[in-house]
Amino acid sequence: MKKLLTFLFFSLPYFATCQEVIECGSGEDVAQLTITSASKNAIAQMQNPEPLVFNIYFHLVKGDNGNWIPSPSDPNCCFNTNEPSIMQAVAFLNISYNPYNIYFKFLGWDEIHSDNYTALGTEYQALDNEYGRPDAIDVYVVDHFTNFGSFPPGAYVPSNPAYSTSIFFQHYGFSDAHYTNTTMLHEVGHVLNLKHVFENYNNANAERVTRDTNNPVYNADTHGDLVEDTPAQPKNPYATGNVDCAEPFDMTATNYYNEPYEDIIAGNFMSYTVNCNRHLSEGQIARIRESVQSNPDHYGPLMNTLASLYQPWEVTPIAGDHIVSVEEIPENTAMLKVCRNLLLRHRFQTGFNYQFPDCSWPDTIASTPYVIPVVKMETFDFPVIIQQISNEATEIVKVNCTRGVICAEEPIVGGVLISTQVLGSMNITVEELTKIQASDPSLFETLMSEYYYILKKMTETGVVKERYFYKP
Numbered sequence: 214m215k216k217l218l219t220f221l222f223f224s225l226p227y228f229a230t231c232q233e234v235i236e237c238g239s240g241e242d243v244a245q246l247t248i249t250s251a252s253k254n255a256i257a258q259m260q261n262p263e264p265l266v267f268n269i270y271f272h273l274v275k276g277d278n279g280n281w282i283p284s285p286s287d288p289n290c291c292f293n294t295n296e297p298s299i300m301q302a303v304a305f306l307n308i309s310y311n312p313y314n315i316y317f318k319f320l321g322w323d324e325i326h327s328d329n330y331t332a333l334g335t336e337y338q339a340l341d342n343e344y345g346r347p348d349a350i351d352v353y354v355v356d357h358f359t360n361f362g363s364f365p366p367g368a369y370v371p372s373n374p375a376y377s378t379s380i381f382f383q384h385y386g387f388s389d390a391h392y393t394n395t396t397m398l399h400e401v402g403h404v405l406n407l408k409h410v411f412e413n414y415n416n417a418n419a420e421r422v423t424r425d426t427n428n429p430v431y432n433a434d435t436h437g438d439l440v441e442d443t444p445a446q447p448k449n450p451y452a453t454g455n456v457d458c459a460e461p462f463d464m465t466a467t468n469y470y471n472e473p474y475e476d477i478i479a480g481n482f483m484s485y486t487v488n489c490n491r492h493l494s495e496g497q498i499a500r501i502r503e504s505v506q507s508n509p510d511h512y513g514p515l516m517n518t519l520a521s522l523y524q525p526w527e528v529t530p531i532a533g534d535h536i537v538s539v540e541e542i543p544e545n546t547a548m549l550k551v552c553r554n555l556l557l558r559h560r561f562q563t564g565f566n567y568q569f570p571d572c573s574w575p576d577t578i579a580s581t582p583y584v585i586p587v588v589k590m591e592t593f594d595f596p597v598i599i600q601q602i603s604n605e606a607t608e609i610v611k612v613n614c615t616r617g618v619i620c621a622e623e624p625i626v627g628g629v630l631i632s633t634q635v636l637g638s639m640n641i642t643v644e645e646l647t648k649i650q651a652s653d654p655s656l657f658e659t660l661m662s663e664y665y666y667i668l669k670k671m672t673e674t675g676v677v678k679e680r681y682f683y684k685p
């Protein structure tokens with residue numbers, strides 16, 4: 214109980230500003246990958262850059278009992294961490310990075326139930342070793358962090374390269390309010406080898422303000438975030454501590470060397486003010502591309518193709534509307550075995566305007582980025598358009614064999630018994646059967662002999678099994 218109270222106490226200040234403040238747990242030594250080429254070369258290459266597509270996979274890490282630890286909170290802010298909030302994060306990530314020709318292929322999500330990881334400190338390595346996917350950026354949403362002092366960050370990217378393609382969120386840092394998760398943009402930036410734009414701003418290693426490469430103190434290429442076109446800046450350039458861009462920056466602020474800051478632009482993904490004017494600089498994009506090129510062993514396994522974005526992330530066999538067969542089950546008279554035509558439900562990821570030109574209602578025909586498109590009625594291969602990539606249907610989804618059936622046992626909820634002694638006679642008896650009567654294994658024995666019968670048994674979905682017989 215003591216532990217829980219401590220957790221509540223420290224997390225309450227965080228709830229109040231949950232949506233707006235990024236407190237990122239990546240330290241100053243984040244982004245340790247080396248890069249070989251000069252950033253100016255990479256900028257030149259960016260005139261016609263290859264798209265970069267990264268796989269991403271989510272893990273919701275709860276306790277043994279499958280729950281987050283109960284805590285007072287704003288339910289709209291933080292606690293509905295579930296598939297919809299994951300899909301919102303995927304949408305926002307793509308909307309934010311697609312303008313830079315960077316895409317995220319959603320591979321899916323799972324739920325991990327283990328008390329070992331609800332309070333995450335150094336256990337993050339064991340967690341990632343056990344559950345991490347080698348082919349994706351892993352995003353873990355855990356209950357809460359430990360070992361971060363009194364004010365744990367909302368999210369954490371380890372600086373150790375063996376774990377630096379994984380992102381760890383406290384679940385109240387994984388907010389889905391307003392369909393945005395600015396912390397997600399920021400942490401993915403760390404995974405892509407970007408440092409904070411304010412890196413080392415408050416010590417002797419600070420990036421100098423000058424952009425004049427002839428100035429003797431110029432160090433923008435070797436200090437700060439190692440990106441020349443992001444201005445030197447403090448952790449929070451707003452005088453009041455505000456982060457919502459509603460007021461101008463405090464331009465009287467000075468850096469460690471008492472130089473006034475110049476030309477700071479709000480909203481860089483790698484700042485802590487990401488609530489407006491969200492952007493990356495050309496130099497940051499170049500650094501991402503250089504990092505990918507220089508570290509193929511690190512990034513290669515996570516990468517995918519543009520074509521992969523056209524494929525569903527989940528294909529589930531489902532029953533169609535056509536009933537192929539209904540059978541009684543001799544060993545279980547309370548159920549009927551109902552077989553329907555097999556369909557495949559395809560669910561596509563968020564983040565794009567998908568179009569399915571050959572599909573028709575109730576399947577998705579066109580979607581917007583925050584909608585999960587679903588196609589389940591198609592029995593033939595169907596073409597897919599992603600407007601962000603091309604107006605043409607450049608890819609198709611193969612619908613492999615839907616000729617089978619999918620069967621389920623459905624409980625009997627009632628029935629009707631019609632009986633007559635003489636076929637063709639007007640003298641018939643119709644009796645409604647309750648669930649218990651219709652499911653009764655000894656129903657046949659209770660019937661009168663030398664009668665003809667029609668016995669109808671009905672399931673909760675309205676499927677009827679009808680049987681004609683004569684009891685001698």
Ligand SMILES: [Zn+2]
Pocket residue numbers: 237238239399400403409
């Ligand atoms: Zn950070």
